[in-house]
Amino acid sequence: MENFTPISALLGGVLIGSGAAVLLWLNGRIAGISDIFSGVLILQSGETAWRALFLLGLVAGASLYVALNPAGYTPRTGFPVALLIAGGFFVGFGTRMGGGCTSGHGVCGIARLSIRSVIATVVFVLMGMLTVFVVRHLLGVSP
Amino acid sequence: MSKNVAALLAGLVFGFGLALSHMVEPTKVLDFLDVAGRWDPSLALVMAGALVVTFIAYRLIGRRPKPLLATHFLLPTKSELDRPLIVGAAIFGIGWGLAGYCPGPGIAALGLGTWEAPVLIVALAAGSLTYRWMFEARSRTRRDATAGQ
Numbered sequence: 264m265e266n267f268t269p270i271s272a273l274l275g276g277v278l279i280g281s282g283a284a285v286l287l288w289l290n291g292r293i294a295g296i297s298d299i300f301s302g303v304l305i306l307q308s309g310e311t312a313w314r315a316l317f318l319l320g321l322v323a324g325a326s327l328y329v330a331l332n333p334a335g336y337t338p339r340t341g342f343p344v345a346l347l348i349a350g351g352f353f354v355g356f357g358t359r360m361g362g363g364c365t366s367g368h369g370v371c372g373i374a375r376l377s378i379r380s381v382i383a384t385v386v387f388v389l390m391g392m393l394t395v396f397v398v399r400h401l402l403g404v405s406p
Numbered sequence: 407m408s409k410n411v412a413a414l415l416a417g418l419v420f421g422f423g424l425a426l427s428h429m430v431e432p433t434k435v436l437d438f439l440d441v442a443g444r445w446d447p448s449l450a451l452v453m454a455g456a457l458v459v460t461f462i463a464y465r466l467i468g469r470r471p472k473p474l475l476a477t478h479f480l481l482p483t484k485s486e487l488d489r490p491l492i493v494g495a496a497i498f499g500i501g502w503g504l505a506g507y508c509p510g511p512g513i514a515a516l517g518l519g520t521w522e523a524p525v526l527i528v529a530l531a532a533g534s535l536t537y538r539w540m541f542e543a544r545s546r547t548r549r550d551a552t553a554g555q
Contacts, residue, residue, distance in 0.1 A: 271416020274456020276428020282420025284463035291473030326517035328425035350505020355533025361494025374460035390499025
């Protein structure tokens, strides 16, 4: 566990939760990013601007952190593009079918004590673990 | 403050947290999922930190009649455990384990200069729109057909 970073993980998590709390407190919305992202792909009047600005905030917030702390981000290199495309497609498809992702189900849904979100989170974490086991340990691809 | 400014602010804090917690680094995410290898439990603490805040905040916010800047709260109402929930979560998990990105970090990484982010976003949009094209258009037709009953 030499790569374990508990302090930044906890603090980052607190900020993620705070962003989600602000969105509910001010706008009455759940910070489900797959939902917000897919919502921005089809234009809906009155719903597009806030979604686009939330996503812009995500990009700007991460950039701001890296600008303040350049050593705090190491881009991955040499990752197979086919895995990236397949992974992205499955994430897009699966989060729409399952109605949420790590933020919508994992953070917001569990906080609301939604059984659907608890079950979804257990399923996607276990399937993620199984997939990594197959890719890294059975197929020997170690990105 | 307008709803749009509020959304930008919420996204800014959320995105800063994603970068601070290193969740924008897919290797970090894959290492969390790699329980049989170089397991890194950091992601579990990110979830824990986020949940402590949302759990308390949602309860405080839930006592208010309405949000500060909008007319009402818009919360999911569905409660049954159906097959799309399980199958969809499983497909998402497979994709997460393949690429190391879920939607939030994938989008946040767009400003970090990595070539992976734009590629991932296009694939993410393709997957999302494919689902909409395959299922939602059809179920909408079915709903419309039964709407008068």
